[in-house]
Amino acid sequence: MSSSALLDKLINSLQTMPGVGPVTASRIAFALLDKKRAQGLEMAETIKQALTNISSCPGCHNYSDSEGVECEICACASRRESGVLCVVETPSDVQAIEDSKSFNGTYFVLHGHLSPIDGIGAKELGLDVLFEKIVNNHYKEVILALSQTIEGNATSSFIANFCKRHDIIVSKIASGVPVGGELMSVDQNTLAMSLNYRRPL
Ligand SMILES: [Zn+2]
Incomplete structure (x- = not known):
């Protein structure tokens, strides 16, 4: 039993965050109360x-910052003019690539991959939106930086086939990203190398 129901509530809510167990949650709660109330x-x-x-x-x-407003990356003219689009699965993948400082184009985030067993097909993934964007923007190259899983590879193949049918150069990030791994778990240098040594499809 703790001295405060509110303290219990704080510790419990902190524990809902990924990687935060009861000990870390208590440590954060007491740090906030003892020394970091303003922060x-x-x-x-x-x-x-x-x-x-x-x-x-x-x-x-x-x-992006608010409804209907482009993100900072899409709003950057030099990035749009690069003519290179990188397709990723998650917003955290964008962050990982940005942290590697090895890419200066724009992105498209799928928020997942094709997964017929879960009812996620091309339409659910927004591939129609992506394909329209690819055709309308006349990209020089599309880089696929999806996870090295069966579903990620199937999604890459699907997008690559579309690009090839429209004569758009399409490439896939090179090895270095572990099979089944997420981009966030790859160190920045490895990720930069796998982008630099991407292979054409
Ligand atoms: Zn954007």
């Missing part, structure tokens, strides 16, 4: 603002 309140306000306002970018389906 904690600021953090709570930032979380509230982010969760209320962050929306899907109409250009790439990554996160």
Whole structure:
């Protein structure tokens, strides 16, 4: 039994975050109460603002500051003019590639991959939107940076076939990204190498 029901509630809610168990949750809660009340309140306000306002970018389906507004990356003229589009599965993949500082084009985020068993086909994944974007923007190259899983590879093949039918250069990030691995788990240098040594499909 703790001295405060609110404290219990705080610890329990912290534990809903990935990688945070009871010990870490207690440590964070006591740190906030003992020394970091101002930072904690600021953090709570930032979380509230982010969760209320962050929306899907109409250009790439990554996160943007608010509804209907392009994200910072889509809004950057030099990135659009690069003519290179990188297709990834998750917003965290975009972050991992950005952190590697090895790519200066734009992205398209699928928020998953083809998974017929779960009822996720081309339409559910928004591939019709992606294909329309690819055709309308006359990209020089489409880079596929999807997970090295059966579903990720099947999704890559599906997109690659579309690009080939439309005479658009399509490539896939090179080895270095482990089979079954997520881009976030790959160190920045390896990710930069796998982009630089991408192979044409
Ligand atoms: Zn965007």
